Amino acid sequence: MRIEDIKTPAYVIDEKKLRENLEILKKVQDESGARILLAQKAYSIYQTYPLIAEYLFGATASGLYEAKLAHEEMHSKTYPEKKLENHVFEPAFEEEEMAELCDICDHIVFNSLNQLETHRKIWEPFVESGKVSVGLRINPEFSTQEEHEIYDPCSSGSRLGIRLVDMPETLPEGVEGIHFHTLCEQGFEPLEDTFRDVEKRFASYFSQIKWINLGGGHHITREGYNIEGLISLVKYIREKYSISVYLEPGEAIALDAGYLVTTVMDIVETERMPVLILDTSAACHMPDVLEMPYRPPLRDSEEAGEMKYTYRLSSRTCLAGDIIGDYSFSEEKKIGDRLYFEDMAIYSMVKNNTFNGMPLPDIDILHEDGEVEILKRFGYENFKTRL
Ligand SMILES: Cc1ncc(COP(=O)(O)O)c(C=O)c1O
Incomplete structure (x- = not known):
């Protein structure tokens, strides 16, 4: 037809355009060593997950259902040999969900110390066995846009992420990574400004982590995006701190697709x-x-x-x-x-x-x-x- x-x-999903976006993201991965995940909240058309799995490092979920979808449609069926990763972040998890998430996820990110401790008895054995890695979402309190306040997790009174004042001096036992997500449809420069600020203010944690996740909101596949800037920032972070760097864009994957x-x-x-x-x-x-x-x-x-x-x-x-x-x-x-x-293709079918x-x-x-x-x-x- x-x-x-x-x-x-x-x-109508445009497969050619989707592949073009994925090729750009793969270039960023190949040249910088970044690990790029599909943020399913923007785009969850799982029938195209096999295509996405050819290019990216895995997927990230906003909760149990998206995590299950990626597990079933990206990780189990397609390319089990590739060992794609499955990540999840949600401001609060139910106890039963946590048990299931530990079975199907590689990274679990908590939004508060309270949530981390509430579920410790469930996730801790999985961390000890090396099956799961746990992180904390921080709030850099560094707004880079005024246009869309509802999409600014750094806006005053935000519930998303732990502020520096509320962070313990050393990371709690078992925590291996930090995550922030602060951008919305933005270019490279706001990411760089945010990272430089985080690097200064949260400096003491960089020697305690194995990975950092820079969230989504990166319009990497938009024409004019400073791809070379992103590649050098990711390389700088990986080399200076010897940690893995994750990016989890949603829009960039299916932009204009x-x-x-x-x-x-x-x-x-x-x-x-x-x-x-x-x-x-x-x-x-x-x-x-x-x-x-x-x-x-x-x-x-x-x-x-x-x-x-x-x-x-x-x-x-x-x-x-x-x-x-x-x-x-x-x-x-x-x-x-x-x-x-x-x-x-983005934030339409999912909403x-x-x-x-x-x-x-x-x-x-x-x-x-x-x-x-x-x-x-x-x-x-x-x-x-x-x-
Ligand atoms: C934690 C987190 N990661 C990733 C994303 C994906 O953002 P985008 O689709 O703007 O790239 C979002 C979007 O709200 C998010 O909240």
């Missing part, structure tokens, strides 16, 4: 501009558009007013604010026309919902030979079983 013939709405294809269902005239009613929804299928907020790129369109025909793009939900944005086109739009939203009983879009993959394969199709049952 060709992309023009697919059923809409559908997310997917589309949301939608069809115009109706056109409603208003006193401001005509509104296209689409078979997709910002609230249900691209919640980041409203949460971030941002205006998703749309193929063959410009800002409102720049081309002859301007429309507001909206949805068939009842939410008045379910508006994707205002766009202009060179041609008048008709019912039945298709539109392609770009950069829709969507069935508010209003909206059907979930199909998940398709555009293979490198131009053929589209349906990976998942959803129906009424998927709506009903969640309620």
